[in-house]
Amino acid sequence: AQSVTQLGSHVSVSEGALVLLRCNYSSSVPPYLFWYVQYPNQGLQLLLKYTSAATLVKGINGFEAEFKKSETSFHLTKPSAHMSDAAEYFCAVSVGGMRFGAGTRLTVKP
Amino acid sequence: DSGVTQTPKHLITATGQRVTLRCSPRSGDLSVYWYQQSLDQGLQFLIQYYNGEERAKGNILERFSAQQFPDLHSELNLSSLELGDSALYFCASSASGKSDTQYFGPGTRLTVL
Secondary structure (H helix, E strand, O other): OOEEEEEOOEEEEEOOOOEEEEEEEEOOOOOOEEEEEEOOOOOEEEEEEEOOOOOEEEOHHHOEEEEEHHHOEEEEEEOOOOHHHOEEEEEEEEEOEEEEOOOEEEEEEO | OOOOEEEOOEEEEOOOOOEEEEEEOOOOOOEEEEEEEEOOOEEEEEEEEEOOEEEEEOOOOOOEEEEEOOOOOEEEEEOOOOHHHOEEEEEEEEOOOOOOOOEEOOOEEEEEO
16 A cells, blocks of 8 residues: 655754755555645645656745655755744655655754 | 635543534535544544545544535544544545645544543
8 A cells, every 4th residue: 555654753953954854655656745734733734746747846935855766755855944944744645535654843943 | 724614623522422523625626535633643544525425435433424515515423432532633625536635624623531
């Protein structure tokens, strides 16, 4: 069954530093992959999704992700972290319903 | 604002009781999904409805049921509640299929005492 694994339950970066959140998928066919963000006491907001049109996907708030079939990865990056990026990030694969990873909590230090 | 609405925002009830959570999808979306988010289980897909019909089932307990009405709003019924059912319940909607973005509502926080 298709699934995703997020490496690192907690990532801490300094403001202005590179953000890298890791996600690997298991799928024998091209998957539908998504990154969502959840701010405290809120629902999930879509950051970006992979539609197979392009391997580098640009999302909102300066985030992007690269689909690498050879590594079965879909890591999320942002060149320069802002304090407002502190949140929980979820990688997901759509199999009808979304199958989510365990989440990565991003902390941004001033 | 995703356009998906959920009521109530908070619900406190006792073990053994039954509750109903309500979701209104975004205008034009035919699919509705229900998810449960808890500390120990994470985010889990429960069930999907498409245009009134059940489309997919996830980790939904037999004590839980859902339906989608002709106006496309959906209800999730939770019965014989247990302490472990305390969680955030999210509804999401999408246009139709697997590749479509799912838009999430703000959630209903259920506390079972």
